[in-house]
Amino acid sequence: MDRKELEEKIIELVANSYGVDASTLSVDSVFGEDLKGASVQMVGLVSEIENELDAMVALADAAACKTIGELVDKVEEEL
Amino acid sequence: MSVLDQIYEKAKADPQKVAFPEAENEKMMQAAYECGQEGYIIPVLVGDEETIKKLAAERGYDINVFKVVDIHEESYKNSVIERYVALEDTKLKEKALGRRMEDPLYYAMAMQKIGDADVTFAGIDNTTGDVLLAGQMIIGLKPGISTISSIGLCDIPGFEGSEGSLLAVGDSAVCTNPNPEQLASIAISACDTVHDLLGWEPRCAMISYSTLGSGQGELIDKVKEALAIAQEQRPDLAIDGEFQLDAAIVPAVAAKKVQRESKVAGKANVLIWPDLNVGNTSVKLIQQFGHADAYGPMLQGFNSVVCDCSRGAPVSEIKGNVVISAVRAAGAKKK
Known part of the structure; x- marks a missing residue:
């Protein structure tokens, strides 16, 4: 999976976990501003990343990501 | 009779299965043993069976008080995974769950989710964050509840x-x-x-x-x-x-x-x-x-009872919290 495909997949997973339309998101979307939600959504997202991409990202690392792009970086490190 | 005495009496009347994923820890094993021997709970020790049995023997405990679940035994693990993924509203799929269950904390919670344990009791080796994350991922939050x-x-x-x-x-x-x-x-x-x-x-x-x-x-x-x-x-x-x-x-x-x-x-x-x-x-x-x-503090908001004890807790405090958790689990079943 190349970087572009990974970005698209993670945007899709973020959209599902946070209940938003994927077309409104990009790698620059900011957790906490564009994506409002409690840690519950982040736990769901980390679980989905494990299920779909076979990458185990620690919740603390995922929660530290400011943007979707930073999360893509973290996942890329685990693949 | 103090409130704690009343809670102990309630526990004895309806002992619950409490899973201990940090069973090798000396204080945790002692608390599990005493609670089991005194009839308050059915202690389920989750981990490496050989190590647990060896430590229990060294510490002079009657192993028959415990139910030991070996996380390396494949057939039961596969059965837990199969029953877990068949449930609605679970977050992890088969492969991801299998990998997480290499950690006894996740193993114990998966057992709890499918009903083979009533409570998971941890927090002496794992941090509060570890316990909360595993709980949210495996046990999940009650419908309508937005926070632990x-x-x-x-x-x-x-x-x-x-x-x-x-x-x-x-x-x-x-x-x-x-x-x-x-x-x-x-x-x-x-x-x-x-x-x-x-x-x-x-x-x-x-x-x-x-x-x-x-x-x-x-x-x-x-x-x-x-x-x-x-x-x-x-x-x-x-x-x-x-x-x-x-x-x-x-x-x-x-x-x-x-x-x-x-x-x-x-x-x-x-x-x-x-x-x-x-x-x-x-x-x-x-x-x-x-x-x-x-x-306390008694954790709440999970679909079923998860307990996180303080890492510095003495055995007496751990026992109290184990028994409180068990009574909460029994009470929730009666609804």
């Missing part, structure tokens, strides 16, 4: 409240600065917790520095908004406010300050703090000046 939180049960000498010397308070430990939705979740969870543990009819007061609009400002608005959400979500519960502390628990003050019908004012048995600054400080005031025993 906690309550403590205070036994306050000389206090003559609606439950005698007892008062439940929350959240004093987990949720730092709840938004209105989260504060509503804390109140709802607290009501369920005291009902499951103590059989109380909860009367829950949302605490503020204002009573029914006597003050104004954003701090009060948050509490009012939370109250509205809680009442809408659970109209079956007696949750009321916003009240100052005295208006919540002193009938004479409530009579003056609350000029309308209230099932809660003056006779609250559950107090919900607006944030952790208030909660943590208040519970310390109760302990220091009220010379109260405070039991």
